[in-house]
Amino acid sequence: xxxxxxxxxxxxxxxxxxxxxxxxxxxxxxxxxxxxxxxxxxxxxxxxxxxxxxxxxxxxxxxxxxxxxxxxxxxxxxxxxxxxxxxxxxxxxxxxxxxxxxxxxxxxxxxxxxxxxxxxxxxxxxxxxxxxxxxxxxxxxxxxxxxxxxxxxxxxxxxxxxxxxxxxxxxxxxxxxxxxxxxxxxxxxxxxxxxxxxxxxxxxxxxxxxxxxxxxxxxxxxxxxxxxxxxxxxxxxxxxxxxxxxxxxxx
Numbered sequence: 001x002x003x004x005x006x007x008x009x010x011x012x013x014x015x016x017x018x019x020x021x022x023x024x025x026x027x028x029x030x031x032x033x034x035x036x037x038x039x040x041x042x043x044x045x046x047x048x049x050x051x052x053x054x055x056x057x058x059x060x061x062x063x064x065x066x067x068x069x070x071x072x073x074x075x076x077x078x079x080x081x082x083x084x085x086x087x088x089x090x091x092x093x094x095x096x097x098x099x100x101x102x103x104x105x106x107x108x109x110x111x112x113x114x115x116x117x118x119x120x121x122x123x124x125x126x127x128x129x130x131x132x133x134x135x136x137x138x139x140x141x142x143x144x145x146x147x148x149x150x151x152x153x154x155x156x157x158x159x160x161x162x163x164x165x166x167x168x169x170x171x172x173x174x175x176x177x178x179x180x181x182x183x184x185x186x187x188x189x190x191x192x193x194x195x196x197x198x199x200x201x202x203x204x205x206x207x208x209x210x211x212x213x214x215x216x217x218x219x220x221x222x223x224x225x226x227x228x229x230x231x232x233x234x235x236x237x238x239x240x241x242x243x244x245x246x247x248x249x250x251x
Contacts, residue, residue, distance in 0.1 A: 005231040005251040015237040017042030025106030027054030033225035039067030050076040077133040089140040099144040109171040126170030153197040186245030196244040202228030
């Protein structure tokens, strides 16, 4: 059973004031919406994504709204190496000296198909973006997060990660593995004061990625990513202190 974000949760003004938050997949969809909201509530946001033009657009929106100046870190998670991730963690420490939040919004699939039909390249790429890169990025940033007084790691997941379904391929396998990662890693990190790690299912959203996977669905009738942002703000901020190793869902 998954837990839920408190019904009607409303973030307080300045909820993330003074915090540094790294968000993957920040150029579009839920990542973009989360970055804009986190900045609006006071966070300095590090925008990680593969398309510079999209990241620049989010950067400009944050600055136009008067939020703390964000940072852009272009990275294609499909082809990243451990050395790339290590360099990212070093850059964050050098430029910011701290990290208070890490949100894994990046997701990847080219379409859903049977296990026996998914091309080997697509299988490997799906596991790389949806699982391995998220793990390695968390691992390399962990020392900085452990230094924070109140830090949060959030893996954005999917209903298929909690109840596997046919025809979800490497995407479904990766999301299922992420749920296990959160459970195991949260137990290992349980002794670290102020550090929590959880998964969050934002539910069905109106995004380009959703439209790609559910071609027969009327995606335009779904709520936009903004509908799921309050839950992520809750998990990033002090209101979720003590919540660790949980599989949460949009209320």
